[in-house]
Amino acid sequence: MALVALELAGRAVLVAGGGPAAARAAASLLDQDADVRVLAEELCEDLAELARTGRVRWTPRPAVAADLDDCWLVVAATGGSLTDRALLAAAAERRRPALAAAGDEPGGGGAREDEAGWGLGSARLLPLEEPSTPSPARSRTGPAGRVVLVGGGPGAEDLITVRGQRxxxxxxxxxxxxxxxxxxxxxxxxxxxxxxxGKTPGRHQVSQDEINQVLLDRARAGLTVVRLKGGDPFLFGRGGEEWLACVRAGVAVEVVPGVSSALSVPALAGVPVTHRGTSTGVLVEHGHTELTGAAVRAVVTGEATLVVLMGVANLSRHVATLLAAGADPRTPAALVSDGSTPRQRSVTAPLGRLVAEVESAGLGAPAVVVVGAVVDALAPAAPAGDGSGPGENGA
Structure with a gap:
């Protein structure tokens, strides 16, 4: 469904109807980051899925004229021409932009071509002026509100997912x-x-219990709360703790997976964490404490790639642990700092010299450490750049 040049991000849009035409309209509106509310007694399968995942807000009753007072744009897609015409007329009275989506049965849905407006594929925009004071509506989800745990990716703004942006x-x-x-x-x-x-090394500004309480308090006030995290919420992001806190408190919660720095940052530096004929597995650890026995064995035996997040402060201790356990000091290793940002820089060195090379280069947190033969897997054709785009390693 085409929506011309309207700026819809964050604006409240009412979709009247629960059939396939309404589902197509809702999907198109979501692509433009609209705040979509659906009014219909029943929903088709596609719309029901959007409602179940919280992407649209569904009220199980037909739309009435008074519902238009709280929206910026109206989409009439009930499948009944008389009902749609009444909604379009109500929109015109309130000087609301309105669309009439075409029905799925012959003669059903949508207004007739002789009515005001012009064709836009499966929808038509009425030639109404915009409201004099347009403003995005607050996206309330009912008395209990909701929490959405969004993985924002490794740092670059364009590596957040489309769902996360919505x-x-x-x-x-x-x-x-x-x-x-x-x-x-x-x-x-x-x-x-x-x-x-935000937490910084050695200084936790807000405790996890306090963070949980912030999420619950705002959601209980009827607000949509986005918990924006780096990487993926469930990989060392304490997303699981926040999920459980919401579930136990009876607050609706959803997770939006993110691009994890454990995989993406090495890739941006030209290091595949697995590579055919080199490594068929990867083990991810956090570096706040001692490496686990599984991590040490992976490096000593070469059975898997080791990726360490948040390990800069303890890097020398981790390297010493690996070498003391029998790891070959010639094992390829790398540290990538500020991955995916214009500040990205990386160092590759044999494990035995990694600490000295990192200190010489002046690299610090946030950083990802990779240990294993994969570090050299693409070396002959490793890309170069500033880390700000696909395939650039900034080394």
């Missing part, structure tokens, strides 16, 4: 870490509350 556009509150695409916060509407709970 939830940001619908957020009333964003609870953000210091890692991930923090630049996106500067472009949020002024109405959005941003709560900084």
């Amino acid at each position: 939830w940001l556009a619908r957020a009333d509150v964003v609870v953000a870490d210091r890692l991930g695409p923090t630049g996106l916060l500067d472009r949020l509407p002024a109405r959005v509350e941003v709560v900084d709970v």
